[in-house]
Amino acid sequence: MLKVTDVKKTFFKGTVNEKKAIRGISLTMNDGDFCTVIGSNGAGKSTLLNLIAGALIPDEGLIEIDGKDVTRMPEYKRAKYIGRVFQDPMKGTAAGMQLQENLMLADRRGLCHRLRWAFTPSREQYYQNLVARLGLGLENRMTARIGLFSGGQRQAVTLLMATMRRPEVLLLDEPTAALDPKTAETVLNLVNQIVTEQKLTTLMITHNMRDALRLGNRLIMMNDGKIIADYNAEQKKELTIDMLLRKFEEVTDDVSDRMMLGGK
Numbered sequence: 267m268l269k270v271t272d273v274k275k276t277f278f279k280g281t282v283n284e285k286k287a288i289r290g291i292s293l294t295m296n297d298g299d300f301c302t303v304i305g306s307n308g309a310g311k312s313t314l315l316n317l318i319a320g321a322l323i324p325d326e327g328l329i330e331i332d333g334k335d336v337t338r339m340p341e342y343k344r345a346k347y348i349g350r351v352f353q354d355p356m357k358g359t360a361a362g363m364q365l366q367e368n369l370m371l372a373d374r375r376g377l378c379h380r381l382r383w384a385f386t387p388s389r390e391q392y393y394q395n396l397v398a399r400l401g402l403g404l405e406n407r408m409t410a411r412i413g414l415f416s417g418g419q420r421q422a423v424t425l426l427m428a429t430m431r432r433p434e435v436l437l438l439d440e441p442t443a444a445l446d447p448k449t450a451e452t453v454l455n456l457v458n459q460i461v462t463e464q465k466l467t468t469l470m471i472t473h474n475m476r477d478a479l480r481l482g483n484r485l486i487m488m489n490d491g492k493i494i495a496d497y498n499a500e501q502k503k504e505l506t507i508d509m510l511l512r513k514f515e516e517v518t519d520d521v522s523d524r525m526m527l528g529g530k
């Protein structure tokens with residue numbers, strides 16, 4: 267379970283550039299909840315994910331994962347609980363390393379660095395089977411350098427790496443924004459398959475309202491550092507893009523924001 271209680275974050279506090287990015291957010295996610303997150307540019311979506319991941323420390327509030335207070339736990343220690351996929355497909359994998367070497371790194375996450383780890387035939391087979399399940403034919407390229415792979419292929423591998431040690435929380439920050447529509451669809455289907463099969467507690471930011479509506483069992487809308495709507499599975503089934511736009515119009519009349527939120 268992920269519990270965020272009255273978390274606040276201000277950048278450049280006390281200066282002319284002061285920005286209240288998160289203005290008191292509380293959010294409880296039950297195990298296996300798959301929540302899509304929408305909101306205009308600058309609403310605080312990425313900051314919220316950064317706070318949960320430990321890349322940022324909140325000014326106030328509490329963040330708990332499975333009952334453990336991780337509010338001030340450094341990011342590298344928190345990494346054993348968290349799987350992350352970023353917008354940039356180049357970010358999650360090491361370009362100069364082989365596909366199987368990347369997987370081994372992810373497999374070692376949270377383990378002692380001094381521990382030697384060798385490829386054994388059974389481990390290689392395990393990695394190959396995992397990759398085969400992506401359905402992209404990459405199981406025949408286990409020793410190829412990841413730098414040679416396409417953005418979509420790298421994003422699929424990043425997703426696999428982020429989930430191979432079953433994280434307590436999976437954070438997806440617009441994972442398909444940099445991909446062409448067909449590749450984005452493939453990667454989103456993989457997200458859906460992996461999250462549903464492993465019942466992962468997941469937060470996924472998207473600017474695509476159709477994706478926000480069709481994926482997951484919960485949807486939150488953010489604006490100006492706050493959660494302004496939180497729809498559960500039942501409510502989400504009834505939601506439409508028009509309803510989301512109307513809700514958004516209640517808090518902003520900025521047309522460019524609406525366009526952004528409307529997305530594709």
Ligand SMILES: Nc1ncnc2c1ncn2[C@@H]1O[C@H](COP(=O)(O)OP(=O)(O)OP(=O)(O)O)[C@@H](O)[C@H]1O
Binds near residue numbers: 277308
């Ligand atoms: N490291 C930082 N230093 C200073 N200001 C920041 C920092 N990170 C975010 N901000 C500011 O905090 C606010 C929220 O930013 P955030 O990136 O969380 O929004 P977002 O909802 O993810 O937006 P987008 O959809 O454009 O990615 C913005 O005004 C942003 O400029």
